[in-house]
Amino acid sequence: MTAPPSSKNCPVKLVKELIKTLDPEERKITLSLLGYPERSVGRLMTPDYIAVEKDWTVKEVIEHIREVGKDSETIDVIYVVDDKGIFIDDVRIREIILANPDKKIEDVIDNRYIALNVNDDQETASEAFKMNNRVALPVLDNNNILLGIVTIDDVLWITQEEFSEDIQKIGGTEALDEPYLEIPILKLFKKRVVWLIVLFLSEMLTATAMAYFEDEIARAVVLALFVPLIISSGGNSGSQASTLIIQAMALGEITIADWFRVIRRELMSGLMLGAVLGIIGFTRIILWNMIFHTYDPHAVVLAFTVGFSLIGVVLWGTIAGSMLPIVLKKFGADPATSSAPFVATLVDVTGLVIYFSVAFIIMHNTLITSG
Known part of the structure; x- marks a missing residue:
């Protein structure tokens, strides 16, 4: 000075x-x-x-x-x-x-x-x-x-x-305080292993959710074929929403006080996105069955189950992905810690619950009972 x-x-x-x-x-x-x-x-x-x-x-x-x-x-x-x-x-x-x-x-x-x-x-x-x-x-x-x-x-x-x-946290790792090629391999391991363990333990809840619906899966094994489709769609939508909100918060475009406006927009976005994927999923099952007769005689019921499940899972994914950064910011945590892998893991577990619940409601008098 x-x-x-x-x-x-x-x-x-x-x-x-x-x-x-x-x-x-x-x-x-x-x-x-x-x-x-x-x-x-x-x-x-x-x-x-x-x-x-x-x-x-x-x-x-x-x-x-x-x-x-x-x-x-x-x-x-x-x-x-x-x-x-x-x-x-x-x-x-x-x-x-x-x-x-x-x-x-x-x-x-x-x-x-x-x-x-x-x-x-x-x-x-x-x-x-x-x-x-x-x-x-x-x-x-x-x-x-x-x-x-x-x-x-x-x-x-x-x-x-x-x-x-923030980019490193969004990717599901602790922030590196040194250039990637210069950081010791043991230190790099420590930076990455914690998040991987947390996400792995969280993903184990997916197996717990599937075990809960074991009877339904046993009676209608075809439901298991669409599990990857359902949980990946929910995880992708949640990751999208989370990334957009984290970026908007970093740029000062939204604050904690804007949570209601955010959730209102994500409700509309989630419904529209879910509807598009639901229609695609419904159409795919019907066309596949018409060509290969893979899902006879319950193709229509299965198509409705997958279609409505996609709407619910994608809607839940967008809401969870958009609200987690705001909730973390409210409690003084870094919004970037609601990273894409973390959101995807959360939506995977809840997505399975939504999927099998919809399946039970729609199919309990048809495929599940007769299976």
């Missing part, structure tokens, strides 16, 4: 100057020791900026920039503070260059600024940059003391890291 020489806020200034001498890794550790939350703006800010006082003339500001500008993160924006370090405004270098050299900075500023609090989440910073055309934003404490700045390149780096982390 380069603060005005007349700054009287000695403790804050001293800390800033000390932080300035540290390398990035040491700076990160120091900021954590200062008590800033792990994913807060305080961990992201830099003290390398140019600050001036409002009673300085434009000529004095330009001379100050020439003197210390080479050590600053950016000189595109100059920050105006009072003699106690309290933030007043920021001003673009263009406005300073074009102003009369004898004009005071207080006559150049417009008191319209956007600032971040040191305890704000890094996502808040990312959103602020997306909504405003800024290359850097000031970081203030609760007393409006200017502590540092956050630049857009820092935010882009964090956004890239978060994007990579």
